Amino acid sequence: MAFINYSAREINCKLVYYGPGLCGKTTNLKYIYEKTAGEAKGKMISLATETERTLFFDFLPLSLGEIRGFKTRFHLYTVPGQVFYDASRKLILKGVDGVVFVADSQEERYEANIESLDNLRGNLREQGYHIDKIPWVLQYNKRDLPNSIPVEELREALNPTGKILDFEASAQTGTGVFETLKALAKLVLTELKRGNK
Amino acid sequence: MSLTPQLVLFEEDHKKLVAVSERLTHDANAKAVFLIDRNGQLVTEAGELKGIDTTSLSSLVAGNVAATTGLAKVIGEPDFPIHFHQGERDNVHITLVAQRIIMVVIFDDRSSLGLVRLRVKKAGQKLSQIFDEIFKRAESDDGADSPFAEISEDDIDNLFSD
Ligand SMILES: Nc1nc2c(ncn2[C@@H]2O[C@H](COP(=O)(O)OP(=O)(O)OP(=O)(O)O)[C@@H](O)[C@H]2O)c(=O)[nH]1
Ligand SMILES: [Mg+2]
Numbered sequence: 001m002a003f004i005n006y007s008a009r010e011i012n013c014k015l016v017y018y019g020p021g022l023c024g025k026t027t028n029l030k031y032i033y034e035k036t037a038g039e040a041k042g043k044m045i046s047l048a049t050e051t052e053r054t055l056f057f058d059f060l061p062l063s064l065g066e067i068r069g070f071k072t073r074f075h076l077y078t079v080p081g082q083v084f085y086d087a088s089r090k091l092i093l094k095g096v097d098g099v100v101f102v103a104d105s106q107e108e109r110y111e112a113n114i115e116s117l118d119n120l121r122g123n124l125r126e127q128g129y130h131i132d133k134i135p136w137v138l139q140y141n142k143r144d145l146p147n148s149i150p151v152e153e154l155r156e157a158l159n160p161t162g163k164i165l166d167f168e169a170s171a172q173t174g175t176g177v178f179e180t181l182k183a184l185a186k187l188v189l190t191e192l193k194r195g196n197k
Numbered sequence: 198m199s200l201t202p203q204l205v206l207f208e209e210d211h212k213k214l215v216a217v218s219e220r221l222t223h224d225a226n227a228k229a230v231f232l233i234d235r236n237g238q239l240v241t242e243a244g245e246l247k248g249i250d251t252t253s254l255s256s257l258v259a260g261n262v263a264a265t266t267g268l269a270k271v272i273g274e275p276d277f278p279i280h281f282h283q284g285e286r287d288n289v290h291i292t293l294v295a296q297r298i299i300m301v302v303i304f305d306d307r308s309s310l311g312l313v314r315l316r317v318k319k320a321g322q323k324l325s326q327i328f329d330e331i332f333k334r335a336e337s338d339d340g341a342d343s344p345f346a347e348i349s350e351d352d353i354d355n356l357f358s359d
Contacts, residue, residue: 001203003238004345007211011345012238042252047260056264059237059256067345067352075237075256087271091263095236182357189353192345 002097002192010071013188014095015181018120019102020112021053021081024141027171028102029060029076032181035174036062054080057092064185074185081116090123098135098188100180102171103158105140105148114157135187138166139180144173204234204297205335210327211241217323218243225316226308228287231301232294232324233258246303254301258291262299281310290314294321295328 003012017025026046033044042061049055058078063071079089101120103113121131140154151168159166165183169176218230222244229244231251237259239251262280269277280291290302290313300321302313 001236003204003234003236003240004206005211005240006205006207014236014238043250045253045256056260059253059260061252061256065356067348067356072356087267088264091260091267094263095234186353186357189345189348189356190350193348193353 001095002188004070008071009069010073011067011192012073012075013097013185013192014075014077015098015100015184015188016092016096017076017078017100017102018089018093018116019081019141020104020109020116021083023081023102023104023109023113023116024169024171025078025081025102026052026054026058028100028139028141028169028177028180029058029078031171031174031177032062032076033060035178040064053082054078055085056080056088067189072185072189076181083115086119086123089119090126093120093123093127096129096134097191098137098184100137100139100184101158102139102141103154105142105151105154106145107147107149110149110153110157113154117158135184135191136164137180137184137187138164139169139176140166141169141171141176143168143175144170203335204238204240204331206240206331210331213327214241214324215243217320217327221302221316221320224320225302225304225313227302227304227313229301229303231255231258231303233299233301235259235262235297235299240298244303258299258301262291262293290317292317292321295325295332297332298324298328300324 017028019025033041040063045059047056060076062074064074077092079092101117124131138159140151142148167176167180169180171177214232218241222230227244229246231242232240233255234240237256239255242251265277265280278293282289287303287305292300294300302317304313
């Protein structure tokens with residue numbers, strides 16, 4: 001949940017990138033880090049294995065500017081996508097304000113996407129959140145790859161009601177990365193405006 | 198939406214917390230004292246270490262506490278309320294306050310673990326009281342005085358205008 005600091009006149013929100021192993025969560029953060037001006041970002045921290053798989057989390061602090069005299073700060077986290085790191089995923093989800101679910105568009109990852117979204121739903125529920133009640137957006141990543149399946153098929157599996165904002169992306173080249181982030185940031189701020197808690 | 202209420206900190210809260218933290222820094226001969234939300238957000242800082250990257254520090258401390266708390270559950274402990282990391286020059290002493298706040302004390306050989314422990318205990322009680330009030334207020338608050346109650350769609354859009 002957001003932290004509103006009247007003393008420092010800032011508001012802090014926690015955004016989490018979720019999704020199956022190797023879907024491109026860390027690549028999203030790296031791209032955001034590279035393309036963000038120096039004063040608007042802090043250090044990116046990656047707690048990763050020797051083979052660059054996320055072990056615990058990646059962390060990237062961003063400040064987006066001011067709203068009515070309050071600095072808006074977003075703390076971006078990624079979870080480790082590999083199935084056996086579920087305990088760590090639960091820890092990182094604590095206190096979340098919004099989620100980007102990164103799906104891997106490759107045909108062979110179709111089921112992994114569905115399982116990971118189920119896992120997100122379950123882990124949120126364990127903490128008393130319902131996925132329908134929190135701000136989240138979908139990103140269909142790796143659209144550049146020839147073995148990616150049509151977006152309609154992904155949408156049918158992951159966003160059957162079509163109510164969730166979704167974006168096509170290629171995190172490696174950056175296509176769709178900022179669109180995804182902005183959409184979520186907007187949803188989170190709108191939620192704060194409604195004073196929902 | 199969430200189980201724990203949003204943390205809302207006012208100027209008066211900040212002053213009280215800083216006063217206790219500064220007192221602790223002094224009494225414990227510490228280099229610095231940080232109060233960090235369990236989600237990794239810095240609440241206040243006191244002491245001489247002000248030049249360091251406190252954003253990184255906060256997220257790593259919170260990750261560390263989250264991981265060890267998870268570990269505690271695995272072996273059947275409710276929590277590890279105290280963590281201590283010993284370095285060559287500086288040491289880090291970490292305790293939980295009011296369940297949701299992490300108090301970090303950084304000290305070197307001008308102090309000792311015994312002294313830090315002793316002073317942390319007393320300061321922890323004071324901080325608990327202050328935070329209990331803050332959280333109680335947050336629970337009863339209907340969000341009406343949130344600075345975000347008044348913002349418009351345009352305000353939000355303007356953030357992303359470039
Ligand atoms: N072609 C292509 N490759 C991508 C894209 N996004 C990520 N990758 C590659 O996919 C691999 C895994 O990306 P990561 O960002 O490390 O994946 P992750 O989701 O963080 O994986 P875990 O940390 O294990 O959960 C890397 O080799 C990336 O370069 C993309 O849009 N297109
Ligand atoms: Mg990763």
